[in-house]
Amino acid sequence: MQKILTGFNIQAVNSGVSTGTTWLPAAGEPIVSSSPVDGKDIATVTSATRADYDAVVQKAAEAFGAWRQWPAPRRGEVVRQIGEALRTHKEALGRLVSYEMGKSLQEGYGEVQEMIDICDFAVGLSRQLHGLTMHSERPGHRMYEQWHPLGIAGIISAFNFPVAVWSWNSMLAWVCGDVCIWKPSEKTPLTALACQHIAATVFAANGVPEGVCCLVTGGREVGEWLAADTRIPLVSATGSTRMGKAVGAAVGARLGRALLELGGNNAIIISKDADLDMSLIGCVFGAVGTAGQRCTSTRRLIIHESVYETFKTKLVNAYKQLRIGDPLDEQHHVGPLIDRQAVDMYLQAIEKCKAEGGKFVVEGGVLEGKGYESGCYVKPAIAEVENGFSIVQHETFAPILYLIKYSHIEEAIALQNGVPQGLSSAIMTLNLREAEQFLSQAGSDCGIANVNIGTSGAEIGGAFGGEKETGGGRESGSDAWKAYMRRQTNTINYTDKLPLAQGIKFDL
Incomplete structure (x- = not known):
């Protein structure tokens, strides 16, 4: 791991504040990055003061002022080169993600691949920042709209996807002509420093102005500075609903823009007409992937009563085969939770579930002994519950899966929708009518609704985000780029007369 850090030049600079290639002599509190894999301290990063910020x-x-004048395709070429640099560093960065955050090595590689994919998407987008043309009601007039860069985009990212979510925002923002200030999670600062080095090296080689790619490491206070700063027109924040409400309120109070991607309480409906073997793969990965620390992790299974016992047995047997341990060992399915605070929340959720009447068919617990010295490894658990339990209504960032029984599709959809969050959802069925009903206006109320795939593993081509307490924001693909730009409507009069709209007469 030391070799990986040296490859990113992290040891040479312990500052967590950068404007690109320049690292400021940060004077804030030190942040120690500790790996949940083995409990060891990796490195120390100095956080920002208000003056640094x-x-x-x-x-x-x-x-x-300078970057927005670059033609969008030229900005796209810079992003293309970042994608190439990420390809070169994919293995090293993927291992760093896995070690600092705790997700499996395959998921670490997958996260870097997601960064590469969004670079490819953004390059194409750089030649497609299109507006509309409209017919005017006035003779000799032409109307159209165009999109302009917005300004500074503040990006607040979470520990569970320490680099991918930054790339979703920054690559789009850069081709749109914005500049970015990234506040990474204080739990995963080293992956942020590595990405800053990669991007800054490419920017320097292309003569990009210093300040287009900025990093400000720190705790909650840095996020509060970003949210309240009138100089920053857009703040994109990924994290808990509690955090998002605070950011949204602060940004809204100054009439700025907030792009929020918050908590999920995602369910998969298992129909009586489902392919149960295929469904099992999606459900288990959705529940235990990243140790249940994805915003799209599967939290609830809503299972038809006719296949409930059969599918429950399949789940229990599958959980017996899970291998938990060092995520850098590709033989392991499940790595650790991010820290011991997360372990405490996991244990509290289990106790609360039992107190409300939940019946555990796969018991949880903290693993001890050789290989588990960090104290962050836990057993994925499964409980039979009612959807109305307060703990089921809450998002617990841990591998706890809740089983709920239903009798008809309308009931299943109501149960799926019956939580405060609205991020991702899925139905497993070979029944076309059920699938279409699930996707209809009266179906899933989530931002993501899938058929015969799980709740996690979104591709960058589609807009990512959800409704209700998930925040309503959209990142990544489709037309999510519009969040990073300002729309301008233009009317051009090419006559020697000045008629007014709506037939208004104003003669002098």
Whole structure:
């Protein structure tokens, strides 16, 4: 791991504040990055003070004036080169993600691949930032709309996807002509430093102005500075609903834009007409992938009563085969939770579930002994519950799967929708009518609704995000780029007369 860190030049700079190739002599509190894999401290990063933060914002504002003048395809070429650099560093960065965050090595590689994919998407987008043309009611007039860069985009990312979510935002923002200030999770600062080095190297080689790619490492206070700063028109925040409400309120109070991607309480409906063997794969990966620490993790299974016992038995048997341990060992399915605070929340959720009447068919617990010295490894658990239990209504960022029984499809959809969150959802069925009903206006109320695949593993081509307490934001594909730009409507009069709209007469 030391070799990986040295390859990213992390040991040479312990500052967590950068305006691109320049690392400021940060004067804030030290942040120690500890791996949940083995409990060892990896490195220390110095966080930003308010003065450090203000210096970064000033540099970003200066850079925006120049960067927005670059033609979008030229900006796209820079992003293309970032994608190539990520291909070169995929293995090393993927291992760093796995070790610092705790997700499996395959998922670490997959996260870097997601960054590469969004670079490819953004390159194509750089030649497609299109507006509309419209017919005017006035003779000799032409109407159209165009999109302009918005300014500084503040990006607040979470520990569970320490690099991919940053790339979803930054690559799109950059081709749109914005500059970015990234506040990574204080639990995973080293992956952020590695990405900053990769991007800054490419920017320097292309003569990109200093300040287009900024990093400000720190705790909650940095996020609060971003949210309240009138110099930052857009704040994109990924994390808990509690955090998102605070960010949304602060940004809204100054009439800025908030792009929120918050908690999920995702369910898969298992129909009586489902392919149960195929469904099993999606359900188990959705529930235990990243140790249940994805916003799209499967939290609830809503199973038809006629196949309930059969599918429950399949689940229990599958959980017996799970291998839990060092995520850098590709033989393991499940790695650790991010820290011992997360373990405490996992244990509290289990106790609360039992207190409300939940029956565990696969018991949870903390693993001890050789290989589990960090204290962050837990057993994926399964409980039979009622959807109305308060703990079921809550998102627990841990591998706890809740089983719920239903009798007809309308009931299943109501149960699926019957939580405060609305991120991802799925139905497993070979019944075309059920599938279409699930996707209809009266079906799933989530931002993502899948048929015969699980709740996690979204591709970058589609807009990612959800409704209700998930925040309503959209990142990544489709037309999510519009969040990073301002729309302008233009009317051109090419006559020697000045008629008014709506037939209004105003003669002098």
